[in-house]
Amino acid sequence: xERTESKRLSLAQxxxxxxxxxxxxxxxxxxxxxxxxxxxxxxxSDSLPNWAFLVESGSFPKRGDYVIFHPGHxxxxxxxxxxxxxxxxxxxxxxxxxxxxxxxxxxxxxxxRIASLKPATKRGDPLEEGPLGIVPEGCIFAAxxxxxxxxxxxxxxxxxxxxxxxxxxxxxx
Numbered sequence: 001x002e003r004t005e006s007k008r009l010s011l012a013q014x015x016x017x018x019x020x021x022x023x024x025x026x027x028x029x030x031x032x033x034x035x036x037x038x039x040x041x042x043x044x045s046d047s048l049p050n051w052a053f054l055v056e057s058g059s060f061p062k063r064g065d066y067v068i069f070h071p072g073h074x075x076x077x078x079x080x081x082x083x084x085x086x087x088x089x090x091x092x093x094x095x096x097x098x099x100x101x102x103x104x105x106x107x108x109x110x111x112x113r114i115a116s117l118k119p120a121t122k123r124g125d126p127l128e129e130g131p132l133g134i135v136p137e138g139c140i141f142a143a144x145x146x147x148x149x150x151x152x153x154x155x156x157x158x159x160x161x162x163x164x165x166x167x168x169x170x171x172x173x
Contacts, residue, residue, distance in 0.1 A: 048144055093109050129154065130152050
C-alpha cells in the first residue's frame with residue numbers, strides 16, 4: 001500500500017500566513033476608522049465647477065476650502081430642496097472675525113467682492129438678504145461666485161456654524 005503524506009505548512013509558511021492575516025485585519029481596521037471621518041459627496045448643483053468631493057470631518061475649514069454643510073430647514077430651503085435636504089458644498093470665503101458688508105447688490109468679505117445678490121429665485125420667490133457684520137466664532141460665510149448660488153449671502157442659509165458643518169471637501173471630479 002502506498003502511504004499518503006499529509007502536507008503540513010512549514011514554520012515560515014505559518015508565520016507568513018499569520019503576518020498576512022494581521023496585515024489584512026489592520027487594513028480593515030484602518031479603513032473602518034477612515035470611513036468614520038470620510039465620505040464621498042455628489043454635488044448636484046451648478047454652483048461649483050466640480051461635482052464629486054471627498055469629504056473629511058473633524059477640522060474647521062480654512063479660507064478657500066470647499067465646505068460641506070447642512071443647509072438648515074428654512075421654508076425656502078424646504079420648498080426647493082425638501083424637508084430633509086442633502087448637504088450643500090460651497091467655499092469658505094469668510095472666517096471668524098471677517099467682516100461681511102454689501103455695496104448695492106454686491107456682497108463683500110473684508111472689502112473683497114464675493115458674489116451678487118438676486119432679488120428672487122428663478123421661480124420668482126423673493127430671496128432675503130443674508131447676515132452682515134463680523135462672522136461669529138465657530139462660523140463661516142460659505143458662498144460661490146455663481147450667480148444662482150444659494151448660500152450665506154441669503155438669510156435662508158446665513159452664517160454656517162459648527163453644528164451644521166459636515167466637513168471640508170477635496171474636489172475629485
